[in-house]
Amino acid sequence: MNDNKIHVLFLSPCMNETGYYRMILPALELNRTDTHAAIIGHIHKWDFNKLFDDYDTPIDFRLVEWADYVVLPVMFTDATYIIKSMREINDDIEFVMDMEVNYHELPEYHPDFKKLQPEFKKMLVSNLSKVDILSAPNNQILNYYNDLVQKHDEEFLLYFERFPNLLSNFTFEEITQIQRNSTDKVRIGIVLDASQGNDLKTIEKAIAALLDKHKDKIEIIIFGWSKKIAEQYGLFNELRITYEKPVPFHEYHQRLNGLAFDIGLLPLANNTYNTSGRSLNRYLDFSANMVPAIVPNIFPFTNIVKEAENGFIAASDEDWINKTDQLISNAQLRKDIGNNAFKIAWEGFSYTPKAIQRLK
DSSP, X not given: OOOSOEEEEEOOOBSXXXXXXXIIHHHHHHTTSSSEEEEEOOOBOOOTTOOGGGXXXXXXXXXXXXXXXXXXXXXXXXXXHHHHHHHHHOTTOEEEEEOOSOGGGOOTTSTTTTTSOHHHHHHHXXXXXXXXXXXXXXXXXXXXXXXXXXXXXXXXXXXXXXXXXXXXXXXXXXXXXXXXXXSSSEEEEEEOOTTOHHHHHTTHHHHHHHHHHHGGGEEEEEETOOHHXXXXXXXOTTSOEEEEOOOOHHHHHHHHHHHOOSEEEOOOOOSHHHHHHOOSHHHHHHHHTTOOEEEESSTTHHHHOOBTXXXXXXXXHHHHHHHHHHHHHOHXXXXXXXXXXXXHHHHHSBOXXXXXXXXX
């Protein structure tokens, strides 16, 4: 097919947060350009218990012939066969492995910690020495794995490319308007997945203090959890918390908008995994809904959030309490920060022409 475009094959993402931001959206955005064409080989239904290697991923040889680049998700089993097989079909093809988090710094409390045995992590580094490019949302991940691959193979020829997760108009096509809270209570939202009990513990005292002070004037909503998950972590046993169960990712943005939060809290424990691998997804999601957010005093938020302009940064229990208090008591401040966060997010963290140029 001679269309004078660069062809990019995205290989089998899952329909989850990582697959959406790292493969599905980039493919859609590349297809808007005159210079690139992208195809997604297959989209898997996400299974929390599976890694990419556990899925059955058929590869059409015609797509391999067509592709100039193949973007692979992280692989923990030997990628030699799949790379060699594709290069036998198309010896000009180049391979990109995309990594959103630092798998070598998973904390012990993370559900994947026991699953990712040392031999799997070793194989990941070996696989990186076989591909041409490593892409990641921040330099912390790239620098970390640059050092690991160099130790594994001093003569490696791996290139590194930073490409952040970005907002896209595709995500919000079916959202006709941003929903606003119509109740008398200030709705304070926290968005988590089931692995983040230790993250939530970092603000447990602050939440208890806020509920004690404001009582029925506020509602704390945890989106992505059930009461059962909270009980497993021993959290909030006596506190008045509303739990909103997780939804399939294709319903997530609609549901987040429908929850009509007034304030967003983004708790993260200060550990290497969070500071060298967490993307800005949830902060950007809040910002896209004009929800002012309070974030922890860690990277990457310290590089993005300007105090009292597009959010607040909290470094202690007192900070979480006092800054949430400010937003609870001042509706105009909530509106101003939410509007600024929306503007800054779409101007600096979305698929603008400049950002798409980097993707190319």
